[in-house]
Amino acid sequence: MIHSLFLINHSGDIFLEKHWKSVISRSVCDYFFEAREKAVDPENVPPVLQTPHHYLISIYRGKLFFLSVIQTEVAPLFVIEFLHRVADTIQDYFGECSEGIIKDNIVTVYELLEEMLDNGFPLATESNVLKEMIRPPTILRSVVNTLTGSSNVGDTLPTGQLSNVPWRRAGVKYTNNEAYFDVIEEIDAILDKSGTTVFAEIQGVIEACVRLTGMPDLTLSFMNPRLLDDVSFHPCVRFKRWESERVLSFIPPDGNFTLMNYHVSSQNLVAIPVYVKQSISFFETGPCGRLDITIGPKQTMGKTVENMMVTIHMPKAVLNANLTATQGTYTYDLTTKVLVWDIGKLNPQKLPNLRGSLSTQLAISGNPRYIMTLKLSQLMLVDCLKVSRLDMYGEKYKPFKGVKYLTKAGKFQVRT
């Protein structure tokens, strides 16, 4: 399956390589560099490449390329999913997945890779299992280790690997037993020039942070499970109970995890919480243009819109922007041609407005195009999934429980 893995940074240096079968020379990456060159933007590099003897499947994350070398037929998604899992694991271990962090912890990363695959086939990918085999570094532990000479490597087989609940380690102990759930809903929308909704839907995710002693068996039930149209679960969720009773019954992994992803049924019309009035024009005569954007609340159900941000990708020819914002601040990045307007809290009495002139390179040929991305948070919509209760079985203590609701803009775009 997966033969080798190369980690490549933004500027094209290979800074880690791992081979699970025989060693493959780095020169195989040249085909990749070629494609990388051709694509200009790293996002545009095709994920699957064919070379005379190998196939290269890569992902791009955190300004790093994870490039795997494949020799025989394999489901490409299998490899892609695995590579993302590697990146997730690194992030989980060290807090971020960047070149610097990986270089600093190169031995641990190498050991992790060694455990995650055997002969190219995934062996242990559950974070709980891995953490028992190779403990994540903490400051305290590294101090202790240097003093006592003890190691980061677990010496017993993680129980999870063998038990029926491979995602949970045994013998978890906490003094404060807590279970928190964040119900995060994202509005994906495309608005056209006049502000009408071209496409809108709500995607949700339940992120959990569970720190409970022992082997708790949790049941999470919803007030309005009928909203859910399509769902995907963490492997811990018992699918049968969901099918029959529409409750989530599970033995949680320890720590942070994504319990479920869902899609809210599309019959319900999605209420877009804000409207955007925008006009942008470039004068054919002179090297300048005019920009005027106003944002106002719409269907917010009395809730306030916070953390609002508008991102505008300007045409390449726009040299500079000279604007005034009635609220918030704006920045214009000259190299990436991205205008970011950080508005903050939306005040319905005084609508934020950004206007001014743009200086351009001569007269722009072609129509200007730009994209807006809005981010809103702390907003609860009417048809939001609501948790009705959380029950715990299997353990005697009383856990502390909490649910937080959050609505934000997902892939939210305004066309021009």
Place this chain on the structure above:
Amino acid sequence: MSTSALYNDQGGAEAAVEAGQESTPTSSGTGAAFGLFSTDFKKNEDLKEMLESNKESLKLEAMKRIVGLIAKGKNSSELFPAVVKNVASKNIELKKLVYVYLVRYAEEQQDLALLSISTFQRALKDPNQFIRASALRVLSSIRVPIIVPIMMLAIKEAAADLSPYVRKTSAHAIQKLYSLDPDQKEQLIEVIEKLLKDKSTLVAGSVVMAFEEVCPDRIDLIHKNYRKLCNLLVDVEEWGQVVIISMLTRYARTQFTSPWTEGATFDENNEKTFYDSDSEEKKEQTEAKPYIMDPDHRLLLRNTKPLLQSRNTAVVMSVAQLYWHLAPKHEVNIVTKSLVRLLRSHREVQFIVLQNIATMSIQRKGMFEPFMKSFYVRSTDATHIKTLKLEILTNLANEANISTILREFQTYVKSQDKAFAAATIQAIGRCATNISEVTDTCLNGLVLLLSNRDETVVAESVVVIKKLLQTQPTQHSEIIKHMAKLFDNITVPMARASILWLMGEYCERVPKIAPDVLRKMAKTFTAEEDIVKLQIVNLAAKLYLTNSKQTKLLTQYILNLGKYDQNYDIRDRTRFIRQLIVPNEKSGALNKYARRILLAPKPAPVLESAFKDRDRFQLGTLSHSINSKATGYQELSDWPAVAPDQSVRNVEVIEPVKEWAPLVGKTKKSKSDDKFYSDDEEEKEEEGSASSGNEDSSSSSEESDSESEEESSEESEKTSTDSGKSSSGSENSSSESESEQKKKKKTKKAPQKKSKPTAADSDSDENGNGPVAQASSSSPESSSGSETDSEDDSDSDSLAAQKKKKSDAKSKPKVEVKSKKEVSLLDLDDFSPAPTNAPKSSFLSSSLLSDLEGLSLSNISSTMQVTTPSFGPVKTYELLHHMTGKGLSAKYHFPRQPCLYEPSMVAVQVILTNSSDHSLEEIHIGERSPAGLNIHCFNTIERLEPEASVTVSMGIDFSDSTQAANFQLCTKENQFSVSIQPAVGELLMPSTMTEQDFTKEQGKLLGMNETSATITMATANTSSQAISKQVLSVANVGVVSSSQNNFHRFAGRTVSSGALVLVSLELKESSSALLTINTEKSVMASMLLRDLKQALTQA
């Protein structure tokens, strides 16, 4: 570099200190020196020294740095001797690092690597499974051919290890050994065969992976494990699931017949069809002989479906491709939503999923049409994602949605991403050719684009317009003229060439313009691109032929220019054209045909999807993604015309129970059910084999089986409608009469059956009842069960339906005996299967059933079987009093049989009586509440005469709650609201298990799942029979045979969710007793406890 130097420095200094302590001053000096002037070579020298010291922490430090070197891809092989010494280190971390090093360099240093082998051999015997496994992992990763025999031995041993983790490792080792030495194939296949039998979910994925790598063609190894793999699938780890699903897809394509036949009825739960067929179209139905899916095929589809909800995108994709390649066409749609969901995932995932959707959407527009908006392009998408979305939108375009799509395309054309805008124009062109209604609109739109300021957009439009005009050249001279005007402004060669070609092709339609264009081109000829030059030559030639008066000189001028062009293609073309069109003495015969050659009508180009031919590859594969055959790609075979013997998947031999494996069901089961069967047998003999018919239906040989069912359903129809009319239709009587009838015809069969080996016989018979039902995801009443259940009523529909169901479950036989069905019933004797055949197939079919029984309870040990029988009186409840019902009265009871319609429903039988003096018409079920209530209604009763009564059966899914099911019972004139409130005990179905299993299961359901109470038993109830009677009267549970007298155990499952409910009663002195209920359904437990308490304390 500076940091590493510093680091070395420290390391070196430390080493120096260390060395100093060992009182070797000389080495201390050198160590320090190396530290100061570290070069790559000397750095290693210093590492060597650290490794040779005897302080663990130094060695560890050194190893970490070495592994760091390996990770960075730097060579550190010269340290091999120093490293390999530490292979036996006690420090686990150090040891692990050494392992990492060994695996990396052993191939280069084979001789030295051998030094470490003995350590691994020792570790293979370690009591700790973890150490055994990691030793095997490293041993098998050392790619040294000389140790192949050692590896082979180790693998064989590990494959029989008690720890599933070690066995998993051995499955991985198989692949490594195979790649090292393919000659070991035969031996390795043996190991794979053995491991395939493994029942651990941990091993399943890895061994299938090994199978795929070593011997993917040995499909015969899978047969016996097919059902097990299907049932384990949900619990296998996600990566294993992907591999198993893809293997099973290939397997299924070789073993089952195609479900894609025209007009086939696939849906097993489609009651409508069989009702119809039962009532009127019976004849037709038998002649049509619909395709019926092999239960194993269905098993695979059903067990993979939940995996669509996996968080792992690879799993979802593999299930989607399985459905695409294996499911009946109308079932494929269930994967759509999940695939669309994946589009929210990472960019790379989107890419692959979109590729697959693109292929799918060519063949099946309908699948993705409702989700069209999910494929709308966002400006932030990467270019290849945009292009794929465009491709899919184009595929989805039809008359209804084309206007929406075109509006969407209009915004794309304006995109900053030029490549994408060009692709959009291509897509518009495709829409225009595919949908004739919009061709003109598109063409006009494209013409408008010609005045676009952007070069690429214009060029692409020209190219597309050219293609479109070719398809309908008659009326578009205006457009051609327009393009001729634009010609001067267009610089993109491809576009210029296209316009020139159009001019030439349709020069007769634009007689004035074409020569003028040629004139301009003659001026700029030398400055044009090659592709344009070729078209200029072409245009000149065509004009020469049609309008030689005006263009003769121009043509000659151009041909002269072409003659001396740098490009030999152009020189060549010029020479050819000259010979062709200019008549001279040498030109010969061809000259006459010049016009026909150059101005021949040309077929219009077909604009089609780039994904059109991708369906030759299995979806989701690498080959599909790159659109060419990848190494090791396994072609998906076509469906076989005739299914291979399905009996190969039966598991006959019961494996000796291994320590770690869950118990194998059948042995136990047959014991507990033995009684049942022997009763049956006795009865049969007493009554002159009156019940042989029943038995036949479930256990006789496959071929005769389907016939007997055919008959019996016909017969049952007769008898049961009779009995229905006589208002006392009892299952017993009907089945008896049915079997009597059958007896007449089947006397020959009965003895034949008896000659079967008894073991197989008994096995088959008892299993034959419930399991068939489950196999077809419905639950026919079991025939043997009904014998004891004398009060059971049944109506014509249900009985007939049940029969039909059974025959459904037996898919294959029906197909196979096609020809034989026409033979009249009386000839039956003549074509009853050959005696040699009969026992075998019946045995097989029955074991098939027993294999299937675990389906609905896939993750529960197969030791337990839900059985039908339950004794005890049946309570009848009032549903509608005749006073309130204006003459219509209704009563209901729970027949305690698995529901026919859906396994999660509770069967309810309703007796409707007309106590009025006029007949009631159109009795049916109206509105129900709660709204989501899942009821299977009975068919509308057209007419109920006064004083007549009819029994109908319904199925209600109570979802394991005692909440009443409210619905309206309607007649033609009136509607009555009625409600059925189930007693908690009726929401169960009995489950048979042994005492051991009972205690085992009970052990799992402790704590919150246990409810108990001490009760005082009524004196009349202390005998075991009385207890059983009381308990069974309350709850539909099965008795578990008990070895202790004071212990009574009962087991059942909830109907909807199949949760286990265990009731145990421990008698203590002085008539007190401890009643315990173990189940995850705590609400049910407390209610059940209350009911049982009441029943047992009552006298």
